[in-house]
Amino acid sequence: MRGLWFLATLGLAAAEDGLNAWLRYARLPNQIARQAIVPSAIIALNTTESSPVYTAGQELQKGINGILGKQLDVSHEVKECASVVIGTVASFNESGIAIETPELEEDGFWLSVKGDNVEIVGQNERGALYGAFEYLSMLAQANFTEVAYATNPSAAIRWINQWDNMDGTIERGYAGLSIFFKNNTVLSNVTRVEQYARLLASIRVNGIVINNVNANAILLSDANMAGLARIADAMRPWGIKVGISLNFASPQTFGGLSTFDPLDESVIAWWNNIADKLYAQVPDLAGFLVKANSEGQPGPITYNRTLSDGANLFARAAKPHGGVVMFRAFVYDYQTLNEANWKDDRANAAVDFFRELDGKFDDNVIVQVKYGPIDFQVREPVSPLFAHLKETASAIELQITQEYLGQQCHLVYLPPLWKTILDFDMRVDGEKSVIGTDILSGKRFNKKGLTGYAAVVNVGQNATWLGTHLSMSNLYAYGRIAWDPTVNEVEILEDWTRLTFGLDDTVRETITRMSMESWPAYENYTGNLGIQTLTDITGPHYGPNPQSMDNNPWGQWTRADAFSIGMDRTVYNGTGYAGQYPDEVAAMYEEIETTPDDLLLWFHHVPYTHVLKSGKTVIQHFYDAHYAGAETAATFPTQWSKLRNLVDKQRFDETMFRLTYQAGHSIVWRDSINQFYNSLSNIADDHDRVNKHPWRIEAENMTLKNYRVTAVTPFEVASNLRVVQTIGNSTAASASATINYPNGVYDLAVAYYDLYEGKASYELFLNEKSIGKWIGDNEDKLGFTLTRGIDGHSATRITFKGIQIKKGDVVRVDAKANGRETAPLDYIAVLPPGVVD
Ligand code: GCU
Numbered sequence: 001m002r003g004l005w006f007l008a009t010l011g012l013a014a015a016e017d018g019l020n021a022w023l024r025y026a027r028l029p030n031q032i033a034r035q036a037i038v039p040s041a042i043i044a045l046n047t048t049e050s051s052p053v054y055t056a057g058q059e060l061q062k063g064i065n066g067i068l069g070k071q072l073d074v075s076h077e078v079k080e081c082a083s084v085v086i087g088t089v090a091s092f093n094e095s096g097i098a099i100e101t102p103e104l105e106e107d108g109f110w111l112s113v114k115g116d117n118v119e120i121v122g123q124n125e126r127g128a129l130y131g132a133f134e135y136l137s138m139l140a141q142a143n144f145t146e147v148a149y150a151t152n153p154s155a156a157i158r159w160i161n162q163w164d165n166m167d168g169t170i171e172r173g174y175a176g177l178s179i180f181f182k183n184n185t186v187l188s189n190v191t192r193v194e195q196y197a198r199l200l201a202s203i204r205v206n207g208i209v210i211n212n213v214n215a216n217a218i219l220l221s222d223a224n225m226a227g228l229a230r231i232a233d234a235m236r237p238w239g240i241k242v243g244i245s246l247n248f249a250s251p252q253t254f255g256g257l258s259t260f261d262p263l264d265e266s267v268i269a270w271w272n273n274i275a276d277k278l279y280a281q282v283p284d285l286a287g288f289l290v291k292a293n294s295e296g297q298p299g300p301i302t303y304n305r306t307l308s309d310g311a312n313l314f315a316r317a318a319k320p321h322g323g324v325v326m327f328r329a330f331v332y333d334y335q336t337l338n339e340a341n342w343k344d345d346r347a348n349a350a351v352d353f354f355r356e357l358d359g360k361f362d363d364n365v366i367v368q369v370k371y372g373p374i375d376f377q378v379r380e381p382v383s384p385l386f387a388h389l390k391e392t393a394s395a396i397e398l399q400i401t402q403e404y405l406g407q408q409c410h411l412v413y414l415p416p417l418w419k420t421i422l423d424f425d426m427r428v429d430g431e432k433s434v435i436g437t438d439i440l441s442g443k444r445f446n447k448k449g450l451t452g453y454a455a456v457v458n459v460g461q462n463a464t465w466l467g468t469h470l471s472m473s474n475l476y477a478y479g480r481i482a483w484d485p486t487v488n489e490v491e492i493l494e495d496w497t498r499l500t501f502g503l504d505d506t507v508r509e510t511i512t513r514m515s516m517e518s519w520p521a522y523e524n525y526t527g528n529l530g531i532q533t534l535t536d537i538t539g540p541h542y543g544p545n546p547q548s549m550d551n552n553p554w555g556q557w558t559r560a561d562a563f564s565i566g567m568d569r570t571v572y573n574g575t576g577y578a579g580q581y582p583d584e585v586a587a588m589y590e591e592i593e594t595t596p597d598d599l600l601l602w603f604h605h606v607p608y609t610h611v612l613k614s615g616k617t618v619i620q621h622f623y624d625a626h627y628a629g630a631e632t633a634a635t636f637p638t639q640w641s642k643l644r645n646l647v648d649k650q651r652f653d654e655t656m657f658r659l660t661y662q663a664g665h666s667i668v669w670r671d672s673i674n675q676f677y678n679s680l681s682n683i684a685d686d687h688d689r690v691n692k693h694p695w696r697i698e699a700e701n702m703t704l705k706n707y708r709v710t711a712v713t714p715f716e717v718a719s720n721l722r723v724v725q726t727i728g729n730s731t732a733a734s735a736s737a738t739i740n741y742p743n744g745v746y747d748l749a750v751a752y753y754d755l756y757e758g759k760a761s762y763e764l765f766l767n768e769k770s771i772g773k774w775i776g777d778n779e780d781k782l783g784f785t786l787t788r789g790i791d792g793h794s795a796t797r798i799t800f801k802g803i804q805i806k807k808g809d810v811v812r813v814d815a816k817a818n819g820r821e822t823a824p825l826d827y828i829a830v831l832p833p834g835v836v837d
Helices: 002-010 052-068 089-095 125-140 191-202 222-238 265-281 307-321 346-357 415-422 435-440 472-483 489-501 505-526 583-590 597-603 618-641 649-681
Strands: 041-044 073-075 083-088 109-114 117-122 147-151 157-162 207-209 241-246 287-290 324-328 365-370 393-399 452-457 696-698 703-705 707-710 723-726 732-738 744-753 761-766 769-775 795-805 810-816 825-831
Touching: 041 052, 052 073, 052 083, 052 125, 052 191, 052 222, 083 089, 083 125, 089 117, 109 125, 117 125, 125 191, 125 489, 157 324, 157 393, 157 472, 191 222, 191 472, 222 241, 222 265, 265 307, 287 307, 307 324, 307 346, 307 365, 393 415, 393 435, 415 435, 415 472, 415 489, 415 505, 452 472, 472 489, 489 505, 505 618, 505 649, 583 597, 597 618, 618 649, 649 744, 649 795, 703 707, 707 732, 744 761, 761 795, 769 795, 795 825, 810 825
Parallel strands: 041 073, 041 083, 083 117, 157 207, 157 452, 207 241, 241 287, 287 324, 324 365, 365 393, 393 452
Antiparallel strands: 109 117, 109 147, 696 825, 703 732, 707 723, 723 825, 732 810, 744 795, 744 825, 761 769, 761 810
């Protein structure tokens, strides 16, 4: 009962909407709080209100009050009393307080807790603020140990990239509209911006690019530059510098010049003038982010100039002001890729474009490289470009936005995926070259101070920031990992869970277990063995659609035919991509025998009957993995249900909805992928499960009233290839069937399709008794619009648990169409306990 009692002390009547994320400063239970030795005052060694040290003083006051219920005064000059003193090395020295800090690096800090004396010393103001958050994190987790240590960042660049559009939408946004923009202007209310900056500062993020890489030049208008200054002012007290994405063609499209040639004098002058104006508004602007010559964006290649000519144009404009240019390596031409050519490969593009340019970039250019060579897939090998940028600073681009990873509707804890990249030893020139600790730290190629991390984030106006509470662990973990890529991903999770949900052991163990199971499960039910996330490449990148990957120029091919699958990327017979790695790594990926199973189909084209190192064939691995993944996802709602009285009601219910949805959608994935490859290869599942659904009553086999039977596209997203849709959309329809299973207690799951242009209504009956009613409103509950079609995005299910059923009972769904939503039904599953079908 400890948990219940604990919640009572927190006053859980107050709804927790997630806005404070991991910075809730929830009051510790009295008997724990009593053990804390609390200083009696806070001394912040800066009086300027916009300074991070001042902010830190206020934050310490708020945090200690929240966590321990003690109201401390904040003062700004040294007094003789037991206190928390916070400041920079310089301000400690000026105040005459002797400190024994070791040499600190930029943004680093020293934290010393001895009895009721606490010293927080930053190398700079930002570092001091980080130290304050560290101390508060200890208190919030009831860690009252004495400590004295220094910590420094692994890398200087720890940025966020927002993909916010000027009209207020967010590219790949799943959590509401932008907190920065609306109607082509910067929002005047910066409250959410300040709150966001506070969260980011607490995880030691030091820069943010606020607009989409597919950039709109309207941000450069005078009014918007003033708005940018507003945002920078809101973020500066939190030690966060603001940067912006630029559109390469702006001199022409926005400035009215006849050209945007990067070597043209008028273009150079135009950009210099823009930079001067921007820096006049925001003197500490971090710099620029540029996507050029990619996916239809303009760039220097239009004028036969090199990408480095393009990058240097901005670098020179930013240089006098101390700014940097993050130049994206995500450059490829989707119009010329041709799958008929066995050697064509989008994965080759980045190295092909950038290898020759190493050494040609100005020294304030950082090439920003997505972690893998394609595009944030469920599994990719590390981008080989990191091995080629020896004279150029590089940063890795991660994606907290779960674009190909369940779009925040599926729980997927990302650090285990990131670790496969960050811990990878690239063996450049035969020497240790681990991505995180050697390359991104700047040590390997002597670029310290100019390397690091950027992460794409899609926070929106939603109170939970990311649309769902559990996804916030990814944002939290990102900051921790960018600071120290060797940090253990379970430890991060445990800290985050305690800070977000309190100290209860069951809560921590459950969330940690589910989160650690989540990426392997997602990989299992989406795309295995390095084949990528088998989603809709030309659509929203969400539900299953394996055939959409091929026969188009996007280059995310699987090359699946009736006998074989995978991309041959060998030098010997394929696209040559494997040869882009340094020798030892190239040799490993060149041979099937030495390529790890989980990347086999990334590097090799093999028959479905190829036997893996595990002893299974490729096709049997597909089948088994999909069953295993969906089975794991099915445990998530069950695991979460144990926290009913241990987590506040609002966050419990909201999370329960998403996990239940995920369990259903993972079955959609499982069945679609298995059905698709089974039909393509014509190879049976050894365990005879594929296309066999002993516990389902297919809608097309029911007695139908005002419903008609139809096929769907893609075919594999309907159980038994058929669904029913209402005839017209005004009359009531129904589908009924007699249950032929033995008497017992079952769960009833109804599989249907939830489109966004309409809200059909449904009611489930057992022998005329209503079991439950619902409407097709996932677009509201999930918070974003998935699709207008009956497909793998809209396929969903609702489950009613613990229903007493007798053989011969009649189950019936009554439905009413609405708008385009023709109340499409796929099947009703009658599930004995523990069965996932
Ligand atoms: C992906 C994503 C796009 C984005 C692009 C990029 O392709 O789907 O929305 O613009 O990456 O990173 O530039």
